[in-house]
């Protein structure tokens with residue numbers, strides 16, 4: 194396990210992922226009934242953009258820095274942008290220092306009645322995740338850090354959840370060649386046990402054909418009745434050895450998020466573009482307009 198998210202925090206992929214994560218939880222917040230979020234690959238929760246690792250790649254400069262520099266953002270993005278700004282005490286994009294990971298953003302959106310379970314396999318990262326959560330959310334009984342636990346195994350072990358509404362966020366490092374297959378198997382297990390849950394998977398796009406094979410494999414799962422893929426290319430994918438974009442696959446996507454997608458993605462695509470050929474598209478893999 195060599196992957197450390199601190200090299201990539203706040204990059205274009207985090208911006209897309211966290212903007213859509215924020216939209217999903219905002220939608221779940223609309224009903225009083227509690228929700229549960231399982232973050233299977235949590236990372237450390239809080240990233241120092243001025244530290245050596247983030248400085249070395251400077252990926253955040255092509256991601257969150259661009260978003261914070263935008264003169265205006267659509268209403269659908271203000272909650273997420275505001276959360277990052279507040280963490281940085283309103284400092285300008287140039288001197289932005291702290292970037293929140295998926296667990297931290299989720300914790301900010303948690304209400305009294307909701308529950309959050311965080312899995313992180315890497316022992317050092319799990320330790321840091323625990324520290325970061327305890328530091329900023331010290332009294333929270335609603336956040337459970339499953340440090341040193343395999344997120345795929347936890348998905349199987351914790352479903353169906355006692356709280357019936359909720360979401361599973363799956364964001365693996367994709368450093369092993371079979372991780373897309375592992376995700377598909379985990380989704381098969383999860384949807385067998387908890388068919389009504391919302392599942393959200395982040396995946397890289399190097400060669401778009403690989404991404405579409407993954408999408409098809411998920412669409413073919415017996416319990417999947419509604420699934421939507423949203424792909425972002427930050428450049429044309431001519432060189433399949435590069436990270437040319439990323440996608441988010443939703444099983445049972447929240448209705449409100451489907452409605453907001455065009456506004457969010459039409460704004461983010463030119464903002465995050467790194468070369469010609471940047472574009473986004475969505476395809477229903479199952480259900481709706483399929």
Ligand SMILES: C[S@@+](CC[C@H](N)C(=O)[O-])C[C@H]1O[C@@H](n2cnc3c(N)ncnc32)[C@H](O)[C@@H]1O
Pocket residue numbers: 194196197198207210233234235236237238293294295296312313314315318342343344345364365366
């Ligand atoms: C892409 S990062 C997660 C970033 C985080 N979701 C965010 O948006 O802030 C992937 C994380 O998964 C961890 N990891 C790798 N394999 C895992 C597994 N099987 N179960 C849980 N965590 C795992 C890695 O150590 C890494 O911290």
